[in-house]
Amino acid sequence: MEIADLLVKKLSHRSPLTIVEREILSRSIARTRKIAADDDMVAEGSKPAHSTLLVSGFAARYLHVADGSRQIVAIHVPGDFVDLHSFLLKRMDHGIYAMSPCTVAMVPHERLLEITEGFPHLTRLLWLSTLIDAAIHRQWLVGMGRRSASARIAHLLCELYVRLAVVELTDGSQFALPITQEELADSLGMSLVHLNRSIRELKNQGLFEWQRGGVEIKDWDGLRQLAEFDPTYLNLEADVVRTTL
Amino acid sequence: MEIADLLVKKLSHRSPLTIVEREILSRSIARTRKIAADDDMVAEGSKPAHSTLLVSGFAARYLHVADGSRQIVAIHVPGDFVDLHSFLLKRMDHGIYAMSPCTVAMVPHERLLEITEGFPHLTRLLWLSTLIDAAIHRQWLVGMGRRSASARIAHLLCELYVRLAVVELTDGSQFALPITQEELADSLGMSLVHLNRSIRELKNQGLFEWQRGGVEIKDWDGLRQLAEFDPTYLNLEADVVRTTL
DNA sequence: CGTTTACTTGAATGCTCTCAACCAGCGTGG
DNA sequence: CCACGCTGGTTGAGAGCATTCAAGTAAACG
Numbered sequence: 001m002e003i004a005d006l007l008v009k010k011l012s013h014r015s016p017l018t019i020v021e022r023e024i025l026s027r028s029i030a031r032t033r034k035i036a037a038d039d040d041m042v043a044e045g046s047k048p049a050h051s052t053l054l055v056s057g058f059a060a061r062y063l064h065v066a067d068g069s070r071q072i073v074a075i076h077v078p079g080d081f082v083d084l085h086s087f088l089l090k091r092m093d094h095g096i097y098a099m100s101p102c103t104v105a106m107v108p109h110e111r112l113l114e115i116t117e118g119f120p121h122l123t124r125l126l127w128l129s130t131l132i133d134a135a136i137h138r139q140w141l142v143g144m145g146r147r148s149a150s151a152r153i154a155h156l157l158c159e160l161y162v163r164l165a166v167v168e169l170t171d172g173s174q175f176a177l178p179i180t181q182e183e184l185a186d187s188l189g190m191s192l193v194h195l196n197r198s199i200r201e202l203k204n205q206g207l208f209e210w211q212r213g214g215v216e217i218k219d220w221d222g223l224r225q226l227a228e229f230d231p232t233y234l235n236l237e238a239d240v241v242r243t244t245l
Numbered sequence: 246m247e248i249a250d251l252l253v254k255k256l257s258h259r260s261p262l263t264i265v266e267r268e269i270l271s272r273s274i275a276r277t278r279k280i281a282a283d284d285d286m287v288a289e290g291s292k293p294a295h296s297t298l299l300v301s302g303f304a305a306r307y308l309h310v311a312d313g314s315r316q317i318v319a320i321h322v323p324g325d326f327v328d329l330h331s332f333l334l335k336r337m338d339h340g341i342y343a344m345s346p347c348t349v350a351m352v353p354h355e356r357l358l359e360i361t362e363g364f365p366h367l368t369r370l371l372w373l374s375t376l377i378d379a380a381i382h383r384q385w386l387v388g389m390g391r392r393s394a395s396a397r398i399a400h401l402l403c404e405l406y407v408r409l410a411v412v413e414l415t416d417g418s419q420f421a422l423p424i425t426q427e428e429l430a431d432s433l434g435m436s437l438v439h440l441n442r443s444i445r446e447l448k449n450q451g452l453f454e455w456q457r458g459g460v461e462i463k464d465w466d467g468l469r470q471l472a473e474f475d476p477t478y479l480n481l482e483a484d485v486v487r488t489t490l
Numbered sequence: 491c492g493t494t495t496a497c498t499t500g501a502a503t504g505c506t507c508t509c510a511a512c513c514a515g516c517g518t519g520g
Numbered sequence: 521c522c523a524c525g526c527t528g529g530t531t532g533a534g535a536g537c538a539t540t541c542a543a544g545t546a547a548a549c550g
Contacts, residue, residue: 063383065387070391071387071390071391073386073387074383085380089376089377089480090480093478116365117365123365123368127368128333128334130372130376130379131333131334131375133379134330134382135338137379137382137386138306138308138319138338138339138382140386141316141318142308142318144389144434145316145431145434146312146314146315146316146434188390189391228311232336232338235334235336
């Protein structure tokens with residue numbers, strides 16, 4: 001099955017999977033579903049009976065704040081298990097919505113339970129992928145707490161580039177990023193206006209271009225330095241960056 | 246063994262443990278160690294061969310930024326498995342140090358491996374505890390991105406109160422919090438000066454008192470409202486808050 | 491095309507930071 | 521037993537980053 005391949009590709013980046021494990025993953029996928037841009041795929045406060053694997057498109061996890069603003073706490077790319085944690089965390093403490101049109105595959109929690117009962121290695125890999133999500137959270141925390149606006153933007157672009165490269169969704173130094181500046185601002189914890197000006201500055205420095213949902217990195221080293229980007233937190237065995245850029 | 250009891254107490258808060266599982270946990274602890282305040286317990290970039298369980302004292306996970314500042318990304322209280330993630334995440338992407346004198350217990354990664362191989366339920370509980378760490382990260386992200394300085398402080402105090410209540414380290418509306426304002430500022434992503442002024446404001450509003458390493462919550466409802474604190478993200482089955490306050 | 495959505499830009503306000511002292515508690519040593 | 525030095529906490533003031541409000545432009549869509 002082609003859909004599972006994406007997940008297999010991502011998990012294998014950390015540790016090779018056996019034939020049986022690949023088989024199990026394929027069979028765990030119940031069905032796929034299309035979701036329109038801006039629609040919720042997992043509701044805040046719900047208690048899902050399955051976890052969803054993002055097959056195509058971009059998704060975001062978000063939390064609302066009483067004053068009407070929201071904070072995006074994670075951006076997901078194809079191959080990500082967007083709510084694997086809902087398997088054990090009974091109630092969703094945040095919502096997940098489609099930033100662009102998405103295709104997702106559903107994995108019933110019973111299947112995940114079976115995996116944890118009988119396939120320790122696969123279980124550890126799934127666990128690992130939630131740990132990497134947490135590592136990404138930590139980097140975002142550092143960004144919001146201690147990095148300048150432009151460094152934060154640069155860091156996110158570096159991160160997305162590498163994560164997309166893993167699933168071969170980069171094209172040289174370019175990649176699609178079909179999200180609005182407002183969504184970016186909500187991810188980085190800053191205002192839309194300030195984000196817009198900071199992006200302009202980075203563009204003027206010749207670090208990257210960004211138009212019509214596509215980003216082109218013009219000066220990877222410059223961007224990386226500004227962001228103090230070190231991809232080790234993404235736990236990729238191969239230096240994806242070095243091999244693709 | 247008394248040390249494992251603390252962990253058992255915490256894990257049982259989510260799902261009851263069998264006798265055998267308790268037994269396994271007890272036997273997994275290799276030895277205990279004392280760590281002086283301000284000393285590292287896990288070094289940034291290291292590849293630990295064991296995970297450490299915090300038995301007493303407060304610890305923090307931190308990352309350094311090039312300009313010399315640091316960001317604390319997690320505060321740990323007794324009963325927390327401070328680096329359970331190091332079991333699967335090969336290299337530490339951050340350091341962990343003792344905010345106060347600490348006692349820790351070491352759990353060799355081989356023991357954890359054995360648990361994942363033979364005890365699925367226990368494995369899921371350990372996995373869950375790392376998921377809750379991630380949920381806490383998300384709340385911190387919301388705080389730094391979208392909450393005011395005082396709401397952020399209030400939220401952290403609410404969170405710590407509840408987490409300490411779980412391990413019965415609260416005394417009525419009081420609890421020990423042996424950390425400096427500088428550490429708090431590094432946790433909340435703000436400057437020491439601003440933190441200090443914001444704390445004063447909250448004190449003046451009669452929400453809490455804080456002196457000589459001890460906090461007393463004077464107005465729980467006021468604090469909770471200001472923080473928009475909702476403890477569901479901590480995944481506690483019992484309403485620890487309601488029963489103890 | 492008209493309308494909506496996304497992006498830009500200007501200007502004023504203000505939150506938060508840095509720099510700079512100063513104060514208080516505490517442990518140590520003369 | 522008190523002075524001294526250290527750490528942690530407090531306060532003042534000016535600078536600057538970031539926000540909000542407000543408009544205006546450009547691109548996308550039916």
